[in-house]
Amino acid sequence: MSREVSRRTFLRRSLAGAAAAVVGFDTVLRGWVSAAELRRGHFALAAGFPSFDGSLLTDGASLAAAADDFGHLVHRRPSAVLKPGSVNDVVEMVRFARRNGIKVAARGQGHSTQGQAQVEAGVVVDMSTLGAVREVNAADALVEGGARWIDLLQQTVPQGLTPPTLVDFIELSIGGTLSLGGIGSQSFRFGPQVDNVLELQVVTGAGELVTCSPSQNRQLFDVARSGLGQVGLVVGARVRLIPAPPNARLYEAFYNDLPAFLSDLETLIDDGRFDTVQGFAVSDGAGGWLYQLETTKYFAPGAEPNDAALLAGLSFTPGTQAAQDMPYFDYLNRLAPLVAFLRQIGAWAFPHPWVNLFVPAANAPTFIGETLADLPAEDVGQGPILIYPFNRDKFTAPLFRVPDERHFFVFALLRNAVPPTPERAAGLVADNRALFERATELGGKRYPFDSVPMTRHDWQKHYQPAWGRLVSAKHTYDPDGILTPGQGIF
């Protein structure tokens, strides 16, 4: 291509881009107006259309992407997608949306499974363009809300620092996980990520940029954490850091017996001999299940862990244990090879009707045992089944609802719908609902990024006794009810 042709192509594209740029919102047609449309017609434009540092997109590809998520079950098409170029863009967008009755939701990495970050005919704020790590200090880091945990770790781990507790999949957004809770293998000791954040910058539904922490605007801090995007968009977070270990020794061992497995998991979070504790159910290939313990011990070279002492007294099947050493970052990023493989074979794009429940420890053997006894392996489609415990007293954020018992377990069926048809996915969502009802009867709670249809009554029950706090915060911080309708709470 000659230099002249490429210059002409570039100019044509730029002009087309400028013509397509959104310059207003028609209050009668309730649609966005581009520069080209404005030149051709008359519109009842809303006053005060912001001038964005980033871009407001209305092209088909951007809208279709924002109408999908990791679940691929629910598709609500927004009317525009904001890629903010600054925090001020988010403030201006929320204020404009509020004045004009437009719904708004933040989208982190779109890893919800049931449309939680989607908005029919509203604006999706794609937080990935606010993804900077602003500061790394000795005991904390300041990040933008759209940054991912991996972005932060890539800066902190080489400096010998880490957040105390991490999600298993570190490509999730920090703002998205803090809006949910953020659990992982270290949470039995350090609690969820919402208990390890020191300060948040939030753009409320009233369009105010507010800094909140335990000592400043405490009420907002308590409802923004695990607030499911109901009161504001998290545009910044100060995250706690602690020294990072150099290495991790990852242990695995298998059990045939569920009660023995659950009992050992509880022992391990009580005695704290390991640094991480997780577990899984895996198909035994003959219609039943085996239970896999996965733990780690951190260490520095020259001070390797004592395997025999660490595994002493546990009742896994002898001979099934194995250990593997790896750098700490590789442990945190342990899902990356699997995710790359699932992407490669197309399974990442399958419908994911996931169900993620928290079950009180006293009822876990019955609930998990009965569920697995009735669960054909095909109904998870080779997706993982998580079973691991937490200490209740490490979960202090008032809106992170978990069972009220000293120990509780996560029990999650991270299903791939196979075959990947809408009918198959709908059947599995109905199964999720039945599991949710049974778990709730037994004092369980749902971790609400998964795929369980909920009524308003279910939400009230879910939040009790904090429902009143959420309702009152919603009125205060999102007075026109424009934020995050995809959660279906209000």
Ligand SMILES: Cc1cc2nc3c(=O)[nH]c(=O)nc-3n(C[C@H](O)[C@H](O)[C@H](O)COP(=O)(O)OP(=O)(O)OC[C@H]3O[C@@H](n4cnc5c(N)ncnc54)[C@H](O)[C@@H]3O)c2cc1C
């Ligand atoms: C493969 C995979 C692995 C996962 N592993 C874990 C895990 O180990 N531990 C765990 O706790 N969870 C895990 N999750 C669930 C995950 O935490 C949630 O999906 C969570 O919502 C964060 O993902 P996200 O950044 O993609 O947020 P999204 O799905 O984009 O958003 C989630 C919700 O939060 C809102 N939101 C997003 N960003 C913001 C913001 N900045 N401010 C306010 N509201 C916002 C959205 O509107 C939406 O309602 C996993 C999910 C997947 C698909």
